[in-house]
Amino acid sequence: MSTLSAVPLLDAIQAIAFVGDLAMGQPTDHSLRTAWLARRLASATKDDAELCTEAFIVAMLRWSGCTANAHEFAQTFGDDIAQRKSLLAMQSSESGFRYASREKETAFFSLSQIHCEIAGDVAGLLGLSADVQFALRHLFESFDGSGAPDGLAGDAVPPSVYLATLASDLEIFTRLYGVERARELLRQRAQRQYPLHMVEQAIAHARAWFEELEAMKMAECIDSVSRMGFEHTAPLEILADVIDLKMPWMTGHSRLVATHARNAARQLGLDKRTQDRLYRAGLIHGIGRAAVPNMIWDTPSTLTESAWERVRLVPYWTSRAGRLLRSLESEVSLASLAYERCDGSGYYRGLTADETPLEARVLAAAITKTALSRHRPWRAAMSDHDVREFMFEEARKGRLDNTAVRALFPFDVRRCAVQANTVVTNACPLTDRERDVLRCISMGASNKAVAQQLAISPSTVRTHVESVFRKLGCTTRAAATLKAVQLGLLDATEFS
CATH class of the missing domain: 1.10.3210.10 (Hypothetical protein af1432)
Known part of the structure; x- marks a missing residue:
């Protein structure tokens, strides 16, 4: 990693969380407050230091994939920020996103897939553990199996996913509706969104936790976790690429x-x-x-x-x-x-x-x-x-x-040589035509538009896209873009 852009890992995580909070229409300390609650909830349910740290990280990076699907989200729902804010505040018995997508089932799974794949990839680029990566790839799974992207249920879902989701709901509902109404809403989602025993702990401790949280300065919260395994550094280019994913035409x-x-x-x-x-x-x-x-x-x-x-x-x-x-x-x-x-x-x-x-x-x-x-x-x-x-x-x-x-x-x-921090080293080389196709789809072009631009058939474009995904080990265009930019396979000077 180049020392030119290396920053402390915790700084990189906080910055990505800050971007996520902005994109989700939340206060800029939402993710940090949620992570603090997730860590306390993890400690209350299972006194395991590793789980507490994992829950904190997953809660901090929970929205790290929201810039990646912003384009598709806006096409489906309109104002991506206002709609996300509304969905998070929805007083329903299941997640607001799931509830609002009942008539758009395909959108729910495709948007979740984009978000989760990017979140997992970001964790990998930051050098975080395989357990954290797996959890972030399953952020929208539910206890009853109705979630996404893989429909996991019960114990198949990482506990850190439940802890981060529950802590996020608790933070939002308490801020908007007060502690008592938040408790009621969490009860409604028990055994559907997350396990009952976690809900019971959240309900029992909610008031005391929020009294402690309100008396705490966020700097104190940051200092309290600075010794939780965040010793190494991360390249700042990761943050830049996450920012640019919000609009396909901003790639690089x-x-x-x-x-x-x-x-x-x-x-x-x-x-x-x-x-x-x-x-x-x-x-x-x-x-x-x-x-x-x-x-x-x-x-x-x-x-x-x-x-x-x-x-x-x-x-x-x-x-x-x-x-x-x-x-x-x-x-x-x-x-x-x-x-x-x-x-x-x-x-x-x-x-x-x-x-x-x-x-x-x-x-x-x-x-x-x-x-x-x-x-x-x-x-x-x-x-x-x-x-x-x-x-x-x-x-x-x-x-x-x-x-x-x-x-x-x-x-x-x-x-103009654009510096690329190559943090993934096992990707297969792409052919010139695959690079051409990747460059086009990374800018948001459909297969049909790529075919017209490159004077090839849509089926040939589809074949190239599938080959690119296979070589880069991804399933979505956003993930292919992120990996290709990180690897230096996409030269920002070639876009027009």
Whole structure:
């Protein structure tokens, strides 16, 4: 693993949990509070240190797959964030997602499969145990066997799944409806969603636990688990890839921004420490995008003012992650300035060039260059020449920093080496045609669209997709994308 992007494992887990909370429409401490409750519940039901740690981790990473199926979720339900928030709050005798999907059975299983496969893969990339990976691959299983993705039941479901699910419901229901109503709702789900003996422990201890939780600062909670086997580090690229999965057309975006920013800093003669800081800030600058529904990002025309207000808050939410990423406070601060403009027309603070450091102006230019060269729902990708002309015009207008823009263009985007932390090493090589197909499907194209783009038949595309899945050991397009980016099989500079 490159030390350039290595961060403490607990920081990586917390950051991924933060993204998940934003994407699920939850308070940004929901996963941490849930993990604390899951650990206490595990201790109350079975005093086993390993189970307590596993329950904590599973609860923290429970929503790590929600960016991966956001595109499909939005197509099925509309506003992915609002709908998820509503489903989690549903006062039903089974999970809100399961209840709301009764007339969309296929969607329930396909969305669960995408989510769980990515969650398990993320755990693997983070170097977590096989037990944690297995649990995260079965997050939506139910005690009565009505869950997904495999319909496991009873003792076949890892106890950490029950503990994390029960703790999440307890946290949400208590926050929204109070302890007594939360107890009633948990009783309704006993022996359906999770085992009765766990529900009985949750009901018995709920009030005392919440009194203790409310008196605790989250920093204390983090410190209390920092010695629970989180000694090693993880590459920050994993977080970047999880962020970019939210929109298929963002595949590899954060990695390419990071690379452009670092190269520009090098061109400007900035010291190695600043170059590395810019690289890491580029990887995490999009954390706040998880707070904006896909239906806004996918709008093919001018956004409404209300939609723009949500987009303007993206860097604000990124800045809020700084309290969790304590090893990256400086990088988070820099990333939160990513959308400011030299003339004060940017967001969310509206700062001018005099109020932002050179590194921030370099990052803003790197993001602009990367975005313009890639397809978006509201416009086609621009050619290298047009990107250059547009950005120099923006510099002349005083919006982008002229020095930063000039530093970006000695580097040909088609020859820009994007660093890949290869954390999986046993994948089979793909053929050139399989890579072409993978690149297309990773951007959200259907088999039919891929066939038209590559001038081959849909059945041939299907054969290539099946071969790619088999070689990469996955079953969904999102998982294939994540693995391929991690392995360096997809070059972000080739997307358009």
